[in-house]
Amino acid sequence: MGLLLPLALCALAACCRARSEPLVVPEAWRLLSRGCSDSDVLHFSDFALQDINKDRKEGYVLSLNRVSDVREHRQESEGSLFYLTLDVLGTDCPVLSKKSWKDCRVRLLHESVYGQCKAILYISRPRRVLYLPAYNCSLRPVSRRAISRMCPDCPVPSPTDLSDPSVLEAATQSLAKYNNESTSKQYSLVKITKASSQWVFGPAYFVEYLIKESPCTKSQASSCSLQLSDSKPAGLCKGSLSQEGIKKFVSVKCEFFESQAPAPGGENSAPTQGPVNLLKVEESQHEGMAPTNAPSEAVPRGSVQYLPDWDDEKPEGSQKKDPREAFPVQLDLTTNPLGENLDVFFFFPGPVKEKLFVLPFPKREHLSPECPGPAQVDNPFILPP
Ligand SMILES: *[C@@H]1O[C@H](CO)[C@@H](O)[C@H](O)[C@H]1NC(C)=O
Ligand SMILES: *[C@@H]1O[C@H](CO)[C@@H](O)[C@H](O)[C@H]1NC(C)=O
Numbered sequence: 001m002g003l004l005l006p007l008a009l010c011a012l013a014a015c016c017r018a019r020s021e022p023l024v025v026p027e028a029w030r031l032l033s034r035g036c037s038d039s040d041v042l043h044f045s046d047f048a049l050q051d052i053n054k055d056r057k058e059g060y061v062l063s064l065n066r067v068s069d070v071r072e073h074r075q076e077s078e079g080s081l082f083y084l085t086l087d088v089l090g091t092d093c094p095v096l097s098k099k100s101w102k103d104c105r106v107r108l109l110h111e112s113v114y115g116q117c118k119a120i121l122y123i124s125r126p127r128r129v130l131y132l133p134a135y136n137c138s139l140r141p142v143s144r145r146a147i148s149r150m151c152p153d154c155p156v157p158s159p160t161d162l163s164d165p166s167v168l169e170a171a172t173q174s175l176a177k178y179n180n181e182s183t184s185k186q187y188s189l190v191k192i193t194k195a196s197s198q199w200v201f202g203p204a205y206f207v208e209y210l211i212k213e214s215p216c217t218k219s220q221a222s223s224c225s226l227q228l229s230d231s232k233p234a235g236l237c238k239g240s241l242s243q244e245g246i247k248k249f250v251s252v253k254c255e256f257f258e259s260q261a262p263a264p265g266g267e268n269s270a271p272t273q274g275p276v277n278l279l280k281v282e283e284s285q286h287e288g289m290a291p292t293n294a295p296s297e298a299v300p301r302g303s304v305q306y307l308p309d310w311d312d313e314k315p316e317g318s319q320k321k322d323p324r325e326a327f328p329v330q331l332d333l334t335t336n337p338l339g340e341n342l343d344v345f346f347f348f349p350g351p352v353k354e355k356l357f358v359l360p361f362p363k364r365e366h367l368s369p370e371c372p373g374p375a376q377v378d379n380p381f382i383l384p385p
Contacts, residue, residue, distance in 0.1 A: 008079075042373075047132075048086070050100060062090060066374060070368055074359070084351075089107070095259075096233055109142060113142070115384065116137065133301070143309055153198070162192070171207045172189065172208070174252035176249045191209060191233075192300060201242070208237070208238050209237055343355055356370065
């Protein structure tokens with residue numbers, strides 16, 4: 001068999017290539033379809049998205065709208081790799097707040113950002129490990145055309161790159177108001193993260209921005225040019241500036257992030273990323289077998305891509321845009337259709353060096369039969385096709 005199988009594969013590959021059909025290989029036969037609303041699939045998807053949010057350094061926490069597809073690949077060792085495709089929605093919590101997506105408010109339709117994440121998750125019940133080696137996501141703002149049709153009076157998104165001076169003015173004026181009202185600490189602007197405008201009695205601008213602590217005191221405020229070089233954002237402010245005739249109205253509300261300073265030796269100093277004890281995730285009282293001290297390589301690798309309004313994207317040539325291309329998310333730990341061993345299991349205790357067997361991410365054309373699952377917000381404008 002040891003010799004026969006490779007030979008059979010060669011024959012199979014040759015025949016399939018000749019007919020230019022997708023290569024069918026025995027490994028792929030081990031890809032099982034799972035239901036997108038199975039409770040354990042939802043549980044793993046929740047875990048994957050929490051880990052994705054934890055890994056991110058900027059942007060807003062993503063919440064799970066629905067599980068779009070799921071495949072399980074049983075490993076030869078005790079465990080499975082899950083290939084998850086998740087439809088997500090932007091919330092109003094910045095990732096720096098470290099809040100769980102379940103504690104965050106999904107944005108209203110007109111300020112929505114939506115998209116898709118692909119995640120590869122390893123789970124082993126006997127080993128009590130959940131681990132997310134890789135993810136990638138693509139996001140887009142909800143179509144402006146759809147907003148103007150459904151809610152013509154809603155605020156429309158403005159650029160946050162400071163190309164609109166009114167956006168910057170709204171941020172600086174609202175922060176000035178906050179600093180003026182603050183009795184002690186002063187804050188400076190780090191970055192505008194969201195902006196929109198609307199005509200009320202006059203122009204009105206709504207902004208969200210990150211702030212950091214300024215070394216200046218209140219009395220120095222306007223003349224102070226000291227900068228704390230490497231200080232991290234301390235919080236997020238939501239402000240507005242609106243005008244009625246010559247009168248200006250400014251509002252501001254700031255929320256501060258919990259300090260993430262690690263307590264040396266304490267419970268909080270354990271890494272929050274990397275492999276996680278499954279039983280802990282399932283809130284059992286058992287003490288784990290998996291190491292809690294994961295090497296830094298065990299941190300999931302991935303990124304979130306921000307794409308423009310889908311309406312703005314020009315189709316190539318005269319071809320009509322294929323809506324299925326709206327969220328191109330690439331996540332291939334291998335390009336070999338036969339799969340490949342992935343050496344990530346350095347974090348397992350004991351002498352046995354574990355390997356994962358990965359396949360190219362399953363194609364969209366072959367969704368699991370019971371997928372996608374039901375959506376939390378079932379609106380076609382925020383559901384990837
Ligand atoms: C600063 O606050 C004081 C009272 O707290 C108020 O009288 C004053 O108008 C404020 N200045 C600005 C520029 O907002
Ligand atoms: C994730 O996406 C980026 C592009 O956005 C790509 O360069 C990278 O290879 C992707 N990661 C994987 C594992 O496919």
